[in-house]
Amino acid sequence: MGITKSEHFTDEQNELATLAKAIGHPARIAIIQHLIKVNSCVCGDIVNELPLAQPTVSQHLKELKNAGLIKGNFEGNAICYCLNEEGFNKIKGFFxxxxxxxxxxxNQCC
Amino acid sequence: MGITKSEHFTDEQNELATLAKAIGHPARIAIIQHLIKVNSCVCGDIVNELPLAQPTVSQHLKELKNAGLIKGNFEGNAICYCLNEEGFNKIKGFFxxxxxxxxxxxNQCC
DNA sequence: TATTTATATTGCAATATTACGATATAGTTT
DNA sequence: AAACTATATCGTAATATTGCAATATAAATA
Incomplete structure (x- = not known):
């Protein structure tokens, strides 16, 4: 039915899935890679980097932020984004x- | 439009996104964790472990297999699954x- | 070869995601 | 305050994902 049965899985499983899912889009990979390259930048820079319209980029940034993978601070009238260590630390242990x-x-059978 | 603009991103970005997306579901996290725990097992064991119907589990196994994260070998009339090192090695470098x-x-601005 | 066992595929309904134009909001500058 | 700049939100269309009942397939065994 298109709805994930989250309630049947552990909090850890749901949290890891949420983080991996947030990373699971090429635009969001590109955003993460760009933030590593330039350390921090405003949303407009990312709009210029990516082949996507401003609302689409804004939406991807929101998803990364909700997952705890990036942070944003007001800087003048723009918003400065950078990676959020917390989110990445949560996946680190898993990998x-x-x-x-x-x-x-x-390898036993495969 | 619901369709990812893959052609505008690099092969590496698309590949990493595909892998992360495959991991990005609690059932598939649970499958990976179970395979680590028991090293290898048949599909039926996973159906017993998860709160999902057999066709749903089969579908999740297929996605993990397509992404290169697990392998399956025939063993009698069952199929023995285990982790596929190749897929995980591809994400390793990224993290x-x-x-x-x-x-x-x-941290400069955040 | 008929039956059983194990897994995959099909078809479909419900929901989620992706993308963007139009518009709203919030801070800055004149 | 009016105009400008930067980002977010809304609304919507197109597509993808999730889940499962029903069914198909494939190997093992009687």
């Missing part, structure tokens, strides 16, 4: 766990 | 890059 597992395991 | 950046940077 470290996976990588540690993959380095040690002997 | 390592982000983490290295976040550890070094002095």
């Amino acid at each position: 470290q766990h996976i990588n540690a597992y993959l380095e040690n395991k002997k | 390592q890059h982000i983490n290295a950046y976040l550890e070094n940077k002095k």
Whole structure:
């Protein structure tokens, strides 16, 4: 029915999924990469970088912000965006766990 | 219009987005976590683990497989699934890059 | 080969996402 | 305050995702 059964999963599973989902769009990957490159910038800079209209970029920024992956501060009449360590720290452990597992395991059936 | 403008982004951006998107659902997080726990198992085991019907689980497994995050091998008349190192290695570098950046940077505006 | 077991596919309804034009809002400058 | 600049929100169309019942497929076993 198009609706995810979140209530049947753990908070951790839902939180990790929300974070991964927020990262799961090429425009949002591009925004993250740009913020790493320039450290911080205003929304207009990202509009100039991406092949998308201003409202679309604004929407993507909102999703990244809601997920806790970026932060925005008013700076004059513009808004300065940068990465939010908190969000990325939450995924970090998950991938470290996976990588540690993959380095040690002997593939059994695959 | 509901359609992602993939052609305007780089292959790397599209690939990372596809991988993150595949991880971005609590059922698929649960599948990955279960595979880490038991190393490998058949589809039926996952159906028993998750609060979802068999066709739904099958669909999630397909998405993880298409993204290159899991592999499946026939084992009798069942199919044995386990994690696919290849897919996870592709995201690894992205997060390592982000983490290295976040550890070094002095937050400038946020 | 008929039956059973395990998984995949089809078809469909409900909901979510993506994209953008038009417009609103908020701060800045003149 | 009026005009300008920067960003957010609204409304809407097109498309994608989620979930499952029904059914198909494929291998194992009787």
